Amino acid sequence: MDKLLIAASGPLAGEVAASGAKNAALPILCAALLIDQPLHITNLPDLWDIGTTRKLLSQMGVAVSQPAVNEVVIDAKSITTCVAPYELVKTMRASILVLGPLLAKRGEAQVSLPGGCAIGARPVDLHLLGLEAMGAEIKLEGGFIHATASRLKGTRIMFDTVTVTGTENLLMAAVLADGESVLENAAREPEVVDLARCLIAMGAKIEGAGSSTIHVQGVAELHGATHRVIPDRIETGTFLVAAAITRGRVRITRTDPNLVDAVLVKLQQAGAKVATGVDWIDIDCRGRRPDAVNLHTMPHPGFPTDMQAQFMALNSFADGVSTIRETIFENRFMHAQELLRLGAEIRIEGNTAIITGRESLTGAPVMATDLRASAALVLAGLAAEGETLVDRVYHIDRGYERIEQKLGQLGAKIRRITKQESGA
Numbered sequence: 001m002d003k004l005l006i007a008a009s010g011p012l013a014g015e016v017a018a019s020g021a022k023n024a025a026l027p028i029l030c031a032a033l034l035i036d037q038p039l040h041i042t043n044l045p046d047l048w049d050i051g052t053t054r055k056l057l058s059q060m061g062v063a064v065s066q067p068a069v070n071e072v073v074i075d076a077k078s079i080t081t082c083v084a085p086y087e088l089v090k091t092m093r094a095s096i097l098v099l100g101p102l103l104a105k106r107g108e109a110q111v112s113l114p115g116g117c118a119i120g121a122r123p124v125d126l127h128l129l130g131l132e133a134m135g136a137e138i139k140l141e142g143g144f145i146h147a148t149a150s151r152l153k154g155t156r157i158m159f160d161t162v163t164v165t166g167t168e169n170l171l172m173a174a175v176l177a178d179g180e181s182v183l184e185n186a187a188r189e190p191e192v193v194d195l196a197r198c199l200i201a202m203g204a205k206i207e208g209a210g211s212s213t214i215h216v217q218g219v220a221e222l223h224g225a226t227h228r229v230i231p232d233r234i235e236t237g238t239f240l241v242a243a244a245i246t247r248g249r250v251r252i253t254r255t256d257p258n259l260v261d262a263v264l265v266k267l268q269q270a271g272a273k274v275a276t277g278v279d280w281i282d283i284d285c286r287g288r289r290p291d292a293v294n295l296h297t298m299p300h301p302g303f304p305t306d307m308q309a310q311f312m313a314l315n316s317f318a319d320g321v322s323t324i325r326e327t328i329f330e331n332r333f334m335h336a337q338e339l340l341r342l343g344a345e346i347r348i349e350g351n352t353a354i355i356t357g358r359e360s361l362t363g364a365p366v367m368a369t370d371l372r373a374s375a376a377l378v379l380a381g382l383a384a385e386g387e388t389l390v391d392r393v394y395h396i397d398r399g400y401e402r403i404e405q406k407l408g409q410l411g412a413k414i415r416r417i418t419k420q421e422s423g424a
Ligand code: UD1
Pocket: 023, 026, 093, 094, 120, 121, 122, 123, 124, 125, 126, 127, 128, 161, 162, 163, 164, 165, 166, 191, 305, 306, 328, 329, 330
């Protein structure tokens, strides 16, 4: 297994470009299953999860080609099977996103149940209830979701909880359903909006994406399109925290400041000077120890749970005591245990972490437990004295494109130790 070796890096400086958003790209790749024509996707990040989705589509007989770097063309005309096998689903829960489009277009789908994962139970009951409400017949057998439908029927779906992939799955089902669907208490995340934009380019009739009520008028058929994926707001936010934690000055380009409003507010509260343009963000934290900031995670436009771990790393170095409350996922504080190994002072009480900032922490070997937890450990390693060795970096490769190169270009002392080198 690869590891990342990170040394105390001093203030980061320079410019780095954001990649396309993983969480927008995943549903958009699956949206290609709704048509028998090519879907051309650009600004696609080169990530492990994207590779898994490509494999998932390929093993269904879908043609996937790569005309250029960070682009794919997907043509589902040649699809031979509507099965998402356990081997792929177990490595990526977002595989569930094939369910809605397969059912809507092909009338059947067999998707392995994702099961639990490191950051909590994460059920898919709301996806299934919504599809059933649209007329699908769903059985759970042998660890698989077996879903069938002749043609889905538009209906009103009220989500009990705001679910991002649940909203995306039902949106993709509704675009080909018979009649109107209304999704209430829908997720408002920018990735839902990006999927809706792509579906509209394919001929779908959708109104209200980005608000909590989405209206969809089903159509009989959709067509091919070209779509550019939005910038990754979590990668952008991670680079912003990298600047703050090292007391540096960084410009992030090819991003969109509107996507990271909640994160910028917290960084400003921490004392960062922030300037923005249409597609860039400057953050200046030179010579300034960050102030501790309190936060709680919320569905968009609140503070994103996917930035919680990175802010726990920041608060571990900050001036003052802070609280971080996680309201979206249970058990999403595994990074706290690893930060303690660097000398951080963190106490967990239920879904709240109480962090007493320290002037300095000391590097140590640590274990990445999930995608964003591993980002937090990398950030802490940049600011800690000595060396930090992050094990299990496959978690970070799932969602960050060339992180060691990108941080390296800002002056971070970070090196990948491959499996061969370490002999592990
Ligand atoms: C997506 C993101 C993930 C992010 C999360 C919250 C993708 C591929 N992943 O995950 O990075 O951390 O949104 O912003 O976009 N829930 C149910 N029943 C369901 C579905 C969800 O109870 O059927 C609960 C979950 O357990 C959780 C909450 O709803 O407590 C939110 O989860 P959800 O928004 O569905 O997360 P994902 O879509 O899996």
